[in-house]
Amino acid sequence: MPRLALLQSRSFDSKPEALAQHEQLIRQAAAAGANIVVTQELFLTPYFCEVQDPAAFDLADPLPGPLTEQLGALAGELGIVLIASLFERRGPGIYHNTAAIFDADGSLLGLYRKAHIPQDPGFEEKFYFTPGDSGWPVWSTRFGQIGVLICWDQWYPEAARLMALGGAQLLVYPTAIGWLAAEKAALGDVQHGAWETVQRGHAVANGCYLAAVNRCGHAGTIEFWGRSFVAGPYGQLLAKASTSNEQILYQDLDFEALEEVRRLWPFFRDRRTDAYADLTQCWRT
Numbered sequence: 001m002p003r004l005a006l007l008q009s010r011s012f013d014s015k016p017e018a019l020a021q022h023e024q025l026i027r028q029a030a031a032a033g034a035n036i037v038v039t040q041e042l043f044l045t046p047y048f049c050e051v052q053d054p055a056a057f058d059l060a061d062p063l064p065g066p067l068t069e070q071l072g073a074l075a076g077e078l079g080i081v082l083i084a085s086l087f088e089r090r091g092p093g094i095y096h097n098t099a100a101i102f103d104a105d106g107s108l109l110g111l112y113r114k115a116h117i118p119q120d121p122g123f124e125e126k127f128y129f130t131p132g133d134s135g136w137p138v139w140s141t142r143f144g145q146i147g148v149l150i151c152w153d154q155w156y157p158e159a160a161r162l163m164a165l166g167g168a169q170l171l172v173y174p175t176a177i178g179w180l181a182a183e184k185a186a187l188g189d190v191q192h193g194a195w196e197t198v199q200r201g202h203a204v205a206n207g208c209y210l211a212a213v214n215r216c217g218h219a220g221t222i223e224f225w226g227r228s229f230v231a232g233p234y235g236q237l238l239a240k241a242s243t244s245n246e247q248i249l250y251q252d253l254d255f256e257a258l259e260e261v262r263r264l265w266p267f268f269r270d271r272r273t274d275a276y277a278d279l280t281q282c283w284r285t
Contacts, residue, residue, distance in 0.1 A: 002143040004170070005034035006213035006249040008228040008241045011046040015059065018044045023074060029248050030078040035104070035143040036253075038083040040215045040228075041151050041176040042097065045087060047219040052127045060089035068100050068108050076106020081141045083148055085174035088113070090130075097129045097150055099174060104142040112137060114150040115159065122180050122222050125152070138166035144255050151175045154199050154212065158279070164206035165268070169255045171202065175214040178224035192225055200235040207233045207262040209253050216244050233261040 007025045012018035022043055029037045042048075048056040061067045063086060075082040081104050088098040088111070097114035113132025117125050136159060139146045147163030147170070154173045163171060177195060179188045195212075203210040209232060216226035228241040230251040239251040262268065 002035040005029035005037045010217035036081045041085045041174040050220045060087040063088045072106040075102040112148045116152045118152040136162040138168045145169045147171045160202035170209045173212040178222045200231045203231040204235040
């Protein structure tokens, strides 16, 4: 039964400091028996998307490159599956919000590039990120079949469904989401409730585990709400982190039990694939 570890952490003053601190967290998680370790979104940098600043593009790394070599070596040394959320420079003027997936032998299985890019006050992501073109891969790792999505992707049931149909036993969402100071009093509780509820629904509808790992702390007017969590195939909360504290959140995953859940609630069997063509349209009148 593999053990999952979510690294809920704050921002650091520099990329070298963030990498060193997260290496310690990764080693701590592995020492506690974790087989699958997941970072928060863009774990090496502050959440720079609060404003449009061309200088922030200098924070990006080529992938694959020296950074993935270093992270892969760490995963291989510890014998863990490592999912690391990074800022990728793909080419001249092309940047992605990207997750690198390493198997337990240290090999880079591939990259998932964030598909849905938000644009809201305090979340100026369309300025920085080209939408991903990696499709909906499911990574066959030593410790299970894993689908990786990133933050804003978590609101889209289509993405979760496609990865589950591809065999995912676990969906993971590296995340950076929080309250805007001006909205927190009026909307804070309902916004957080919606975020958690929609993802727990993905777990139910797809008969799989789902894990969201968020930041904590502040970035300008944003207060990241932490509260990383793991949900089971009935949508039940199995583990949940605090709002403001750095924390490694652990959860053991019984993948063998998922097939029984899918037999009892056969959502995949009863899908009406003949009746869903309208999903490919922007809207209907």
